Amino acid sequence: MRELVVLGTASQVPTRHRNHNGYLLRWDGEGILFDPGEGTQRQMLLAGVAAHDLTRICVTHFHGDHSLGVAGVVQRINLDRVPHPVTAHYPASGSRFFERLRYATAYRQTAVIRQEPVIGDGELAVTPAFTLTARKLSHPVDSYGYRLVEPDGRRMLPEKLAAHGIAGPDVGRLQRDGELRGVRLEEVSEVRRGQRFAFVMDTRLCDNVHALADGCDLLVIESTFLGPDEALADEYGHLTAAQAARVAAGAGVRHLVLTHFSQRYPDPEAYAAEAREAGFTGELTIARDLDRVPFPKRR
Numbered sequence: 001m002r003e004l005v006v007l008g009t010a011s012q013v014p015t016r017h018r019n020h021n022g023y024l025l026r027w028d029g030e031g032i033l034f035d036p037g038e039g040t041q042r043q044m045l046l047a048g049v050a051a052h053d054l055t056r057i058c059v060t061h062f063h064g065d066h067s068l069g070v071a072g073v074v075q076r077i078n079l080d081r082v083p084h085p086v087t088a089h090y091p092a093s094g095s096r097f098f099e100r101l102r103y104a105t106a107y108r109q110t111a112v113i114r115q116e117p118v119i120g121d122g123e124l125a126v127t128p129a130f131t132l133t134a135r136k137l138s139h140p141v142d143s144y145g146y147r148l149v150e151p152d153g154r155r156m157l158p159e160k161l162a163a164h165g166i167a168g169p170d171v172g173r174l175q176r177d178g179e180l181r182g183v184r185l186e187e188v189s190e191v192r193r194g195q196r197f198a199f200v201m202d203t204r205l206c207d208n209v210h211a212l213a214d215g216c217d218l219l220v221i222e223s224t225f226l227g228p229d230e231a232l233a234d235e236y237g238h239l240t241a242a243q244a245a246r247v248a249a250g251a252g253v254r255h256l257v258l259t260h261f262s263q264r265y266p267d268p269e270a271y272a273a274e275a276r277e278a279g280f281t282g283e284l285t286i287a288r289d290l291d292r293v294p295f296p297k298r299r
Contacts, residue, residue, distance in 0.1 A: 001026050002195070002295035004220065007036075007043035009259045009287045011224050011238075012065050019043050019289050020065045021260060023220060024053070025197065027148065028129055032056045033073065034146065034199050034220075040069030041076050047290050051080040056125075056132075059090035060201040061143035062097040071104040078111045085112040089124055089134065091142040092117035118144050121208070130194075135212055137203030139237040145201070145212040150194030160188040195295060201260060204237050205247070213251035217296045220287075221247070222260035227274055245275035248282070254296045256280055259287040 007022030014020050020037025024047075031053035033040075044050070054077065059067050067090075077086055090098050095117055102113065118124065118134045124146075125132040131151070134144040156171060164183045166174060174180040174188070198212040200221040213219050223241035225233035233240050239247075241258055248256040258271050265271070268286045275284055285293055 002028065004218065004257065004291075004293040004295075005047050005049055006257075006259070006287045006289060006291040006293065007040055007047060007049070009261060009289055010037075010065065011222075011260050011262050012063075013263045014039070014065075015263050017289065018261065018263075020069070021201070022069060023199065023259075024049055025148070025199075026053070027197075030055045030129065032058060032132075032148075034058045035060055035066040035201060036069035036073050037065045038068040041072040043289065044073075044076075047292075051076045051082050054082070054086055055084065057086060057088045057090075058132075058146050058199070059088070059094075059098070060137075060145065060199070061091060061139060061141050062094035063141065063202065066201060067097065067101065070098065070101040074102050074113060075105070075107045077113070078107055078109050082111045085114050087114040087116055087125070089116055089118055089132075089146075091144055092119045093142045135208040137200070137208055138206040139202045139204070143202050143237075145203070145208065146199045147212045147216075148197045150196070152194045153192040154185060154189040155192040156189045164188060192298065195298065197295075202237055203239065204234050205239065205243055209239075209247055210251060213247050213253055215251060216248075216253045218255045218257065218293070219248055219251070219253045220257045220259060223258040223271055223275075224260050224262050226265055226270055241271040241274040242278040245278035245280035249278070249280045253280075253282060255283040255285070255293070257285045257287050257293055 005024040008019030010018035019039045021035040022040040023034040025032045130148045137143040178185045196216045198216045221244045223244045224238040225240045227242045
C-alpha cells in the first residue's frame with residue numbers, strides 16, 4: 001500500500017477547518033511521518049493512523065507549525081510500546097529543539113527513537129525499498145526537503161518470454177539469476193522505473209526545490225501564498241501556488257499536492273485556479289485535513 005494521509009494543512013495559524021501540518025506517507029511496510037505540528041496525535045486518531053504505523057519521523061525545520069507535535073507523537077510511541085525502532089531525521093542545527101520536544105514532560109520510555117540529524121545534502125537511508133535523501137532549502141531557519149526514490153526494477157515481457165520458451169517457475173529463476181539457458185534477463189524484460197516522492201515545505205524558490213521535484217510521481221509542496229503576494233512570500237521564505245505549479249510542470253510531476261495554506265485566503269479553489277493558470281496539467285490535489293491521496297499507478 002502506498003498513499004499519503006494528510007493530517008493537517010494550515011500554515012502558521014490553524015483554522016477551524018485546518019490543523020497544523022502533519023503528513024503520513026505509507027510506503028509498503030514503512031510509515032514516514034513528515035512535519036508533525038501541534039495536534040498531530042489527535043489527527044492521527046481521526047485518520048486511523050496508529051503509533052505502530054510509524055517507522056520514521058522527518059522534520060523539515062523547527063518552526064512550531066511543523067514540529068510542536070513531536071512531543072505528543074514521541075510520547076504516544078512510548079505509551080503504545082511500539083516494538084520497532086523509529087528513526088527521526090531533522091536539521092542538525094535544531095538538535096536542541098528536538099531534544100526539548102522529545103523530553104518536554106515526564107513519561108516512561110519503552111520504545112527506541114533513533115536520532116539521525118541531517119547535516120547537509122545527501123542520503124539519509126538506503127533500504128531495499130527506497131533511498132531517502134535530503135536537500136537544503138531557502139528559509140529563515142535551516143530547512144530541508146526530503147525525497148524518496150524506489151530502485152528501478154524489471155518488467156517481464158510475456159511475448160518475449162514465450163518466444164524463448166520460458167514459462168512457469170523458469171521465469172522466477174531467470175529473474176533471480178539474470179540468465180537462463182543462454183537467455184539474459186535484459187532480452188525478455190524492460191526497465192520499470194522506481195516510483196518517486198518528494199516533500200517540500202517552507203522555502204523560497206531555489207535550485208534544490210527543482211532537484212527534489214524532478215520526475216516525481218507524487219510531490220507534496222507548500223503554497224502558502226497566492227500570486228498577488230509573491231513579494232511577501234519571498235520575504236518570508238515561502239512559495240505561491242503559481243510558483244509551486246510551475247516547478248511541478250517543469251519537473252514532470254504526475255500528481256501535485258498543494259498544502260500549507262495561509263489563513264488569509266478562505267477559498268481553496270483559488271489555489272487550484274492559480275496552479276492551472278500557471279501551466280500544471282497533471283493530477284492536482286488541494287489538500288484538506290484527513291484526505292487520503294493514493295500513489296499514482298505505475299506508468
